[in-house]
Amino acid sequence: MADFDYDLFVIGGGSGGVRAARVASATGAKVGLAEEFRMGGTCVIRGCVPKKLMVFASEYHEMFADARAYGWDIQDGTFEWPQFQKKLHAELDRLEGIYRKLLGNSDVIIHDSRATVSGTHEVTLADGKTYSAKHILVATGGRPVLPDIKNAELGITSNEIFLLPELPKKILIVGGGYIASEFACILNGLGVEVTQFYRGAQILRGFDDEARGLVSEMMIEKGVGLHLGTNVLEMEKRDGGIWVKCTNGSEKIYDQVMFATGRTPNTDGLGLEAVGVEVGRKSEIVVDDYSQTKVPSIYAVGDVTNRVQLTPVAIREGMAFVETVFKGNPTKVDHDLIPSAIFTQPEMGTVGLSEEAAAEQEPVEIYATSFRPMQSAFADRPDRVLMKLVVSKATRKVLGCHIVSPHAGEMIQLAGIAIKMGATKEQFDATCAVHPTISEELVTMKEPVRTA
Structure with missing residues (x-):
């Protein structure tokens, strides 16, 4: 083992990478981890955590009405986005600090840098420094992508929604998956006029028909302007906002357009193909049941493998990787019956x-x-x-x-x-x-x- 700078080098400081790094370090392995942006990954910085806090914030509007029905003398307040946003980002900073502390306490060496794979046992940081590693774990996650239409860059994705300087008065959300549908409900609850386009016949494809039908019905009942079988045809910047023409011929100007039309694994420019790692047609790293790539020394977990894009799954994949590689206990990841x-x-x-x-x-x-x-x-x-x-x-x-x-x-x-x-x-x-x-x-x- 002494031949390598590290027993394990992890690329990516999200849920899967951080957990794998900490647990591997606890076995006595020397572990390095590189993260180019912020520790915590999609979930903590721009996903589940801030989204759930926005869900909580958006539910109070209905609670005020319910409270009056239950006999409380209460008036609706107004939602102050800047006040909420300031507290939200302070909470994300706090959580990022915890992630860093956990890694530090686990003796993982942190590199605040982009890292690429430059050999079957080598990684290179943005400043040109190279490190050798017996095992490399790629846990770079995924990102939202804009659709391939003209002027799509006028729109935002779920990444930017938390950073808006002010809440839009009118927003168009394009997509019918859970991210699009969750944000339609959140923004509707915060008092934004929400229109949602989905090109399919019903939102939440892949989920139970009866269940998604009821969700769709209730969203419309609560004020979301949901249009099924509808998509964006053209969009352009105009006075007063973003002009959108849709497939049914209608036109409208919105303050913001949010695309939640898909995510892609972060494999661009990592140097994977050059060392023999197979990357699939959806940009995902192809791995076996043990998260191992075609290159025996290189593994991958989490959204970058495009298996099941859920935080607890990435964590379990990271744990199974450590069991397999550092504890000599080959462990397959169980992707069956995930709630x-x-x-x-x-x-x-x-x-x-x-x-x-x-x-x-x-x-x-x-x-x-x-x-x-x-x-x-x-x-x-x-x-x-x-x-x-x-x-x-x-x-x-x-x-x-x-x-x-x-x-x-x-x-x-x-x-x-x-x-x-x-x-x-x-x-x-x-x-x-x-x-x-x-x-x-x-x-x-x-x-x-x-x-x-």
């Missing part, structure tokens, strides 16, 4: 197969209920929730659970444990209900609503 939440309003939580995917695989029974929850019904809000289980007829295993409801993310984490363990519908039924809650419906649905 996830979409922080739209209403929230959606999901684990396992959608009704559509399960029905393609085997005969299933569907247990579902949709109702107005007690809290919002009392406040005369038209909100509806959905609780749904997809059950195998043959094994009685719960193959999928889909929740559209306040706190769906919290619920799906717990339901995910049972489903990962292989729980059957009868085991759900044998669990006593917690009353009165929304989640009790998961254990009280006795008869299937349909088979598929």
